[in-house]
Amino acid sequence: MSELRFTLADVAGVRFAVSPANETVMSMWALSDPVRYAVHLSWIDRARATLRRPEVAVRVRPLVELTLPRRWLPDFLTPAARPGAGMAEQLDQIAATPPDVVVQDLLATLPSRPLSPFGSALLADPRGLLPRLVDAVRIWHDEAIGPDWPRMQALLDADVAHRAAQLAEGGAGRLFEQLHPSLRWLGDRVVSDDPFERDFDLRGRGLALNPGVFTDRRVLWNLLEDSLPAGAYPVRAVGRLWERAPAPPGDPLARVVGAGRAALLHLLETAVTTTDLARLTGMSAGNVSQHLTALHAAGLIARSRAGRHVLYRNTDVGAALLRAARGA
Known part of the structure; x- marks a missing residue:
């Protein structure tokens, strides 16, 4: 505790902030334990194929060795993200880690498992080998995370x-x-x-x-x-990450309000942004906005502002309509 x-x-x-470095590093856990991370199976299949490419495998190896199953992560690999920070800025944070902090963080992982060969080498020469580790994180992000990062x-x-x-x-x-x-x-x-x-x-x-x-x-x-x-x-709502067609085949609601609006109602049981809806449905942001305007005018969804984000969610009327359609 x-x-x-x-x-x-x-x-x-x-x-609060979004950390692309955290996602890049922690994604390695999903590769080694697909049962635990079953929600990401479609991504895991693609990522494993990427890691089997020899030119990727050899360069990513330092990251693989530091993220083996049941091993604690050295803290310097997952720096605190500041609002608006991108991957390049976080890579610079990792690269600027003082050698004594690298050593301290590696030693702190020893209660979980002994160091891997690369971990031991990094412990002995943090200044010389840290650039190889930063390169490994960069390559894995570009190859495995980048294509799905907007989603x-x-x-x-x-x-x-x-x-x-x-x-x-x-x-x-x-x-x-x-x-x-x-x-x-x-x-x-x-x-x-x-x-x-x-x-x-x-x-x-x-x-x-x-x-x-x-x-x-x-x-x-x-x-x-x-x-x-x-x-x-x-x-x-991580289960929604890889969804593309939330409305089931033959959805009766789609026959009443149209397939696009029905798809949005199925996703709006929790508050979601327009950008999120576009990524989840594959529709353009403009098309999503048009549907949301119509649903809002009909009293089926409500909108609220949280900072710079506008969130949409089903009203009680919209939720009742959705339940009725699912029970049909």
Whole structure:
């Protein structure tokens, strides 16, 4: 069990960001355990084919060795993401890790498993071998994550908008109590039901929270004394990530409102952005907007704003129509 202790400045400093580096690194876990990550099977099949290409395999090998099953990740590989940070900026963060921090983070993983051959070599020569590791992360992102990144980012952005609204409406207590079942908010601290046994004082630095496509069972903390504290938590509605046709064949609702609008109603049982809907359905953003305007005018969906995001969700009338169609 871990505890994160907050000051008022830390509560005010809670912020959300999407981390392409986290997704790139943690995606390796899915390759080694497809049963656990069954929701990503379509991506796993493509990614494994990519990793079998000799020119990719040899360059990605350092990352593979540091993300083997049942091994803790060295914290420097998953730096806290700042809002708007892209993959290039996060790669620069990893590349700028001081050698003593690389050594410290590698040694911290030893309770889980002994170091791999590359891990041992990196421990002995962090300055010389860190560029090879950064190159491995870059290649894996370009080859395996990049082609699907717009779809992943849409889901992650929608989660950030939802959590930001929770924080604005209900404060830190509501946010952390609903972020994950393993978390409890005790007024001045978060208690996390995990095996890491950390007792960490944020000391006014705030906390970066990153939703994760490949973060599945618990919140993973990145708590260093000399960098921004961060936590990666499982993204909402990850089962929708690879959906293309949410409306079932022969959907009776489609015969009434049209296939496109029916598809959107099936997806709007939770709040979703226009961008997310376009990625999930394959429709253009303009086409999605037209359908949303018609559904909103008919009273079937509602819209709300969370920061720079506009979220859409079924109204009670829309939900009742959807239930009736599914029961037909």
